[in-house]
Amino acid sequence: MSYTGWILLTSSLVGLSCGLIGVFLILRRMAMMADAISHTVLLGIVTAFLVTKELSGVHMLIGAVLAGLLTAVLVQWFHARGVQQEAAIGVVFTSLFAIGVILIATQVGNAHLDIQHALMGEITFVPWNVIELPWIGEFPEATFILLVVLAVVLLVILFFYKEWKITSFDPGLAASIGIPVVFMHYLFMSLVSVTTVAAFDAVGAIMVVAMLITPAASAYLWTDRLSMMLFLSSSFGVVSAIVGYLIAVWLDTSISGSMAFATGLVFLFSFLCSPKHGLLSRYIRPEPMSDSH
Amino acid sequence: MGMLFSANAQWVLFSALILGMASGMIGCLAYWKRQSLMSDALSHAALPGVVIGFSVIGSKNMPVMIAGAAISALLGALMIQWIRSSSRIKEDTAMGMILSVFFGFGIMMLTIVNRSAGGNQSGLDSFIFGQAASMVRKDVYTMLALAVIVILVVFLAFKEWKLFLFDPDFARGLGLSRRLMDGIYLAVLVMVIVIGIQAVGVILMAALLIIPAVSARYWTHSFTWMVILSAIFGGGAGMVGTLISTMGVGWPTGPFIVLASSVLFVFSLVFGKEKGLWTKAMQIRLQRRELRDAVIEASTAKGRQRGGEVG
Numbered sequence: 001m002s003y004t005g006w007i008l009l010t011s012s013l014v015g016l017s018c019g020l021i022g023v024f025l026i027l028r029r030m031a032m033m034a035d036a037i038s039h040t041v042l043l044g045i046v047t048a049f050l051v052t053k054e055l056s057g058v059h060m061l062i063g064a065v066l067a068g069l070l071t072a073v074l075v076q077w078f079h080a081r082g083v084q085q086e087a088a089i090g091v092v093f094t095s096l097f098a099i100g101v102i103l104i105a106t107q108v109g110n111a112h113l114d115i116q117h118a119l120m121g122e123i124t125f126v127p128w129n130v131i132e133l134p135w136i137g138e139f140p141e142a143t144f145i146l147l148v149v150l151a152v153v154l155l156v157i158l159f160f161y162k163e164w165k166i167t168s169f170d171p172g173l174a175a176s177i178g179i180p181v182v183f184m185h186y187l188f189m190s191l192v193s194v195t196t197v198a199a200f201d202a203v204g205a206i207m208v209v210a211m212l213i214t215p216a217a218s219a220y221l222w223t224d225r226l227s228m229m230l231f232l233s234s235s236f237g238v239v240s241a242i243v244g245y246l247i248a249v250w251l252d253t254s255i256s257g258s259m260a261f262a263t264g265l266v267f268l269f270s271f272l273c274s275p276k277h278g279l280l281s282r283y284i285r286p287e288p289m290s291d292s293h
Numbered sequence: 294m295g296m297l298f299s300a301n302a303q304w305v306l307f308s309a310l311i312l313g314m315a316s317g318m319i320g321c322l323a324y325w326k327r328q329s330l331m332s333d334a335l336s337h338a339a340l341p342g343v344v345i346g347f348s349v350i351g352s353k354n355m356p357v358m359i360a361g362a363a364i365s366a367l368l369g370a371l372m373i374q375w376i377r378s379s380s381r382i383k384e385d386t387a388m389g390m391i392l393s394v395f396f397g398f399g400i401m402m403l404t405i406v407n408r409s410a411g412g413n414q415s416g417l418d419s420f421i422f423g424q425a426a427s428m429v430r431k432d433v434y435t436m437l438a439l440a441v442i443v444i445l446v447v448f449l450a451f452k453e454w455k456l457f458l459f460d461p462d463f464a465r466g467l468g469l470s471r472r473l474m475d476g477i478y479l480a481v482l483v484m485v486i487v488i489g490i491q492a493v494g495v496i497l498m499a500a501l502l503i504i505p506a507v508s509a510r511y512w513t514h515s516f517t518w519m520v521i522l523s524a525i526f527g528g529g530a531g532m533v534g535t536l537i538s539t540m541g542v543g544w545p546t547g548p549f550i551v552l553a554s555s556v557l558f559v560f561s562l563v564f565g566k567e568k569g570l571w572t573k574a575m576q577i578r579l580q581r582r583e584l585r586d587a588v589i590e591a592s593t594a595k596g597r598q599r600g601g602e603v604g
Contacts, residue, residue, distance in 0.1 A: 026383075026386050029383060029385060029386075030385075031383075031385045031386040031388070031389035031390075032330050032385045032388065032389055034389065035330075035333070035389055035392065035393075039496075081568075081570075082568060083507060083510075084324070084327060084329065086327060086328070086329040086330045087324060087329040087503055087506070087507045088507075089329075089330060090329045090330055090333060090499060090500070090503035090504070090507075091500075091503055091504050091507050091555070091558060094497055094499060094500030094503065094504065094551050094555075095500070095504070095551060095552070095555035095558070097496070097497070097548075097551075098497060098500065098547070098548035098549075098551035098552050098555065099548075099552065101422065101545065101547075101548040102544075102548045102549065102552060105541075105543070105544055105545055105548070106541060106544065119421070119496075120400055206337070206392075206393060206396050206397075206496070207393060207396070207397050207400070209389055209392065209393035210390070210393035210394055210396075210397055212389075213386060213389040213390050213393065214390045214393070214394060217382050217386050217387075217390055220381070220382065221380060221381070221382070248401075251401070251405065252405075252408070253401045253402075253404040253405050253408075254400050254401055254403075254404040256397070256400070257397040257398065257399070257400030257401035257403075257404065258397070258401055259397070260393055260394055260396065260397020260398070260400075261394060261397045261398045261401055263390075263393075263394060263397075264390070264394035264397070264398070267390060267394075271376065271380060277380055277381055279379060279380070
C-alpha cells in the first residue's frame with residue numbers, strides 16, 4: 001500500500017475506535033474523564049519505558065491501562081471523600097501528567113520519547129515503523145495495534161451490548177437486576193485507556209480527546225437510537241480523519257491538529273443542520289400544536 | 294543556579310509568586326462555582342489566540358498575545374455556553390469539545406507559524422508547557438500589573454463575591470446584578486489564565502487554579518481563610534516550582550509548579566486540620582479511647598456499687 005494509504009488507514013482506524021468509545025463516554029457523562037485519562041496515559045507510557053527500557057507496543061498498552069485505572073480509582077476515591085467530582089478530576093490528572101512530563105524532560109529526555117511527539121502525535125512516521133507479521137509481511141506497528149484494539153473494543157461492546165445500554169442509561173436499574181456496575185465502570189475505563197494509547201502515535205494525547213468526544217456529540221444530535229449513534233459516531237470519526245488529512249496536506253500543517261479541527265467542523269455542521277436537534281430546524285419547524293393548548 | 298541571583302531571575306520568581314497568589318484566589322471562586330474544569334477548557338482554548346496574535350504582529354509582543362489569548366478563551370467560553378443552552382449536549386461534553394478542537398486549531402496554526410521564517414526563535418513552543426526563564430523584564434511587568442488587578446478585584450469586592458457564590462438569591466434581592474458578577478468572574482478567570490500561560494503553559498494552567506483551592510479546603514471551613522490559604526499555597530508552589538525548573542537546562546516551569554502544588558495537596562490531604570485523613574483518624578482514636586474510659590469507669594462504679602450492696 002502507498003504511504004498516503006497507510007496514513008489514511010491508520011487515521012480512519014483511530015476515528016472508528018474513538019467514535020465507538022466516545023458514544024458511551026457521552027451517554028455516561030464522562031467526557032472530562034476522557035480528557036483526564038488521555039493525559040495520564042503519558043505517565044503510564046513513561047513508566048513502562050523506565051521499567052522495561054524499551055518502547056514496545058505491549059508494554060505501553062499495559063502501562064497505559066494501569067495509568068488509566070489509577071486515574072479512575074483516584075478520582076473515585078477523592079470524590080468519595082468529599083472533593084467535588086470536577087475538582088478531583090482536575091487535581092488527579094494535572095498532577096500525574098506533570099510527573100510524566102517531568103520524567104520525560106529530565107531523565108528520559110535523550111531517549112526516543114519526547115513531549116512534542118506524545119502531545120501531537122507523529123502520524124507521518126507511522127508507515128516506517130514496520131513489524132514483520134506472519135503471512136502478511138511488513139505492517140506498520142501502530143496500525144496493527146490499532147486494528148487489535150478496534151477488534152477488542154468491538155468485541156466488548158457487542159458482547160455486553162445490553163449491559164452497556166442499561167448501565168449507561170439507568171445505572172440504578174442495572175444494579176438492581178444484578179449487572180456488576182462497578183466492574184463495568186472499570187472495564188470501560190480500561191477500554192478508554194487502551195483506545196487512547198493506541199491512538200497516541202497517530203494523534204497525540206490531547207487531540208485524541210477531540211476524536212473521542214466530538215464525533216459522538218455530533219452523532220448525539222442526529223439520532224436517539226444507540227445502535228444508530230454508534231454507527232454515525234464512528235462514521236463521523238472516519239470522515240473527520242480523512243478530511244483532517246486533506247486539510248493538513250492542503251495547508252502543509254500538523255495532521256493531528258487538522259483532524260481535531262475537522263471533528264469541530266463536523267460538529268458545527270450537525271449543530272446547525274441536524275434535522276432533529278439542529279439550530280436551523282428549530283427555526284424552520286413550526287411549534288408542536290399540542291403545546292399551544 | 295547562577296542565574297538564580299540575577300536581577301531578572303528575581304523578577305521572574307516574584308512574578309511566579311504573584312501569579313500563584315492570583316490564581317489561588319480565583320481558583321476558590323471557580324471551586325465554589327463548580328467550574329474547576331472550565332479553567333482547563335479555557336486555558337487550552339487560549340492557544341490559537343496566542344499564535345494568531347503572534348503572526349499578526351510578526352514578533353513576540355506580550356500585550357498583543359495576551360489580548361489574542363483572552364479573545365480566544367472568551368470565544369471558547371461563549372461557545373460552551375451556547376452549545377449547552379441551545380442543544381441537548383451537556384456542559385462537560387461541550388467543554389471537552391471546545392478544549393480539544395481549539396487546541397487542535399492552535400497546533401495547526403503553530404505548525405504553520407513555526408515553519409515560516411522567524412517562527413523558531415519566537416519561543417511559541419514554550420507556551421505549551423511554560424518557560425518562565427524565557428520571560429524578559431517587560432513581560433514580567435505586564436504579568437505583574439494584570440495579576441495585581443485580579444487580586445484587587447477579589448479583595449475589593451470580597452463581600453459581594455461571598456454573596457454571589459453562596460446565596461445568589463439573597464444577592465439578587467439586594468440588587469446585585471448576577472449578570473454583572475458573572476461577567477466580572479469570567480473576565481478575571483480569563484485574565485489569570487492568559488497571564489499564567491507564559492509561565493505555566495496552556496496545558497497545566499488549570500492545575501494552578503484547581504489544586505491550591507482544593508488543598509485549602511482541607512484546612513478550614515471559612516471562605517475567607519480558604520482564599521487566604523489558597524493564595525499562600527498557590528504563591529508558594531509558583532515560587533518553588535520556578536526555582537526548581539531553573540536548576541536544569543530547558544526544564545519546563547509548568548510541570549514543576551504543578552508538582553509543587555500537588556505535594557502541598559497531599560500534605561493537606563493527610564494532615565489538614567478539618568478533613569485531613571490523619572487528623573480524622575486521630576480524632577476517631579481519641580473518641581474511642583474516651584468512650585472506652587467512660588465505659589470502664591461506669592462499669593467499675595457499677596461493680597463497686599454492687600459490691601457495696603452485697604457487703
